[in-house]
Amino acid sequence: MGIEIERKFLVAGDSWRDRVKRTQKLRQGYLATSNGVTVRVRTVDDHRGYITIKAGGSALARAEFEYEVPVADAKQLLGYCRGAQIEKVRHTLELAGGEWVVDEFRGRHDGLLLAEIELYSPTAAFERPDWLGDEVTGDPQYYNSSLAALPSGEKS
Numbered sequence: 001m002g003i004e005i006e007r008k009f010l011v012a013g014d015s016w017r018d019r020v021k022r023t024q025k026l027r028q029g030y031l032a033t034s035n036g037v038t039v040r041v042r043t044v045d046d047h048r049g050y051i052t053i054k055a056g057g058s059a060l061a062r063a064e065f066e067y068e069v070p071v072a073d074a075k076q077l078l079g080y081c082r083g084a085q086i087e088k089v090r091h092t093l094e095l096a097g098g099e100w101v102v103d104e105f106r107g108r109h110d111g112l113l114l115a116e117i118e119l120y121s122p123t124a125a126f127e128r129p130d131w132l133g134d135e136v137t138g139d140p141q142y143y144n145s146s147l148a149a150l151p152s153g154e155k156s
Contacts, residue, residue: 004054004064005122008142011113012133016102022092026103029081033145040145041069041077049074060137061122083148084108097126109147 028042037055044050049071056062069077078085087107093100098117105112114136117126136142 002064002066003061005061005119005124007060007117007119007135007137008139009115009135009137010133011102011115011131013131016091016093016115016129016131019093019095019100020091020102021094024090024092026088026090027078027085028144028148029078029085030083030145030148031077031081033082033149038145041074041081043071043074043078047071049077051077081148083145086144086148095129098124105147112147114142 024044025046026042026044027046028040030038030040032039037053040050040052040054042050042052049069050066051069051074052064052066054062054064085107086109087105088109089104089106091102091104093102098119100115100117103114103116105114115132119126140146
């Protein structure tokens with residue numbers, strides 16, 4: 001079983017762009033969200049597909065199971081998703097202390113920037129870059145599954 005330990009922040013500046021080492025285009029949707037369990041389908045750069053199951057409800061640490069699937073299957077499954085699809089560009093950053101990404105949302109959440117750091121322990125210390133804004137770890141408003149569930153036309 002995999003465990004995801006993640007903290008999430010709003011982005012308050014642009015200096016993170018100098019640290020980008022890889023960029024990917026993501027499209028994702030949710031097949032199910034219930035009782036702290038989500039089942040997500042995602043395409044990456046329109047060439048790879050994944051199914052991810054997250055469980056445990058804890059905002060900081062939870063069970064995560066991710067499996068690569070044929071991209072054609074992932075694209076078909078996106079058509080069965082509940083709510084809206086999430087479109088974003090994920091920038092992987094070259095920073096010490098953990099695995100950092102900045103998600104730059106497109107479509108109906110255009111302009112939303114969220115930074116995430118994956119840690120090896122819930123108590124792991126890390127250096128806060130100066131471009132980080134408020135921490136939103138545990139704020140359901142910023143869960144991707146919540147963003148997908150917003151009524152059409154409503155922006156976060």
